[in-house]
Every structure is written in C-alpha cells, then in structure tokens.
Amino acid sequence: MAQQDACTLLDQDHKEAEQMFQSYRSERDDSRKLALTERLCNALRVHIQIENEIFYPAFQQATRDNKLVDESRHEHDEALSMIDTLERAGRPDDATMQKLEAAIKDHVEDERTKMFPEARASQSMDLVGLAQQLQARKSELMAGHPA
Ligand SMILES: [Fe+2]
Ligand SMILES: [Fe+2]
Secondary structure (H helix, E strand, O other), X not given: OOOOOHHXXXXXXXXXXXXXXXXXXXXXXXXXXXXXXXXXXXXXXXXXHHHHHHHHXXXXXXXXXXXXXXXXXXXXXXXXXXXXXXXXXXXXXXXXXXXXXXXXXXXXXHHHHHHHHHHHHOOOOOHHHHHHHHHHHHHHHHHOOOO
C-alpha cells in the first residue's frame, strides 16, 4: 500500500461516517437503525480518541495554533455528549442523530479546510509517521469494539 498521510487517513474516517449518517437517514427499520447507531457511535468515539491522543497534540506542537485545537477539542466534547445520549436511548433517537450529523459536518469541514491544510503546510509534522501511529491505535481500539 502506498504511504498515506495522517490527514488522508483521518478524512477516510470522515467519509465513512458521512456514509453511515446517510444510511441512517434512509433506514426505516428500528432494529437496523439501532445497529447503525451503535456502529456510528463506536466509529466516532475511536476517531475522536485517536485525534485527541495523537493528531491534535502533534498539530499543536508543530503549529502552535492553540485556538484551533481548543475549539476542535470543545467540538469533540459536544459530539461525545450527543453520542452518550444516543447510546443510552435504547431506541432510535432521530432528533439527536440529526443534531450530531450537523455538528460533525461542521467539525469535519473545519478539519478539512483549516486544520489539514495547516498541518500539510507545516514543515515539522511527520504526517506519514503519524498515519502509522493513528492506524495502530485505531486497530487497538477497534479490537475492543467489534463492528
Ligand atoms: Fe476528524
Ligand atoms: Fe475531529
């Protein structure tokens, strides 16, 4: 496999999440909605955790863009609280899912248009090495959450 950079790897997760939100919107069956909710929440938790643990600290150290990192971490916390609500509901919760989708859409847009371009422009980030670290941590976390 070609060496990929960390931003490409993270954006792959974003695209998978977008697809799951879309599937949820077109799903009418409650048990399939619940299964999708579980998959989506697990995937987002893992994604947020690897960004918080690995990508954001590396980005912050390289760019000193504390403001962007603080805002992004705050958005992660807001998403996590909606994910908690969805996981506790025990039934499909369309209203919270809709709010989460909108929040994630805005957040991903900021990563794509602000954070990733800044990361790629910075000379001091090893984006290929970070991609390997992100992938390894992701595999480890997913092992605890079989899809
Ligand atoms: Fe992300
Ligand atoms: Fe994020």
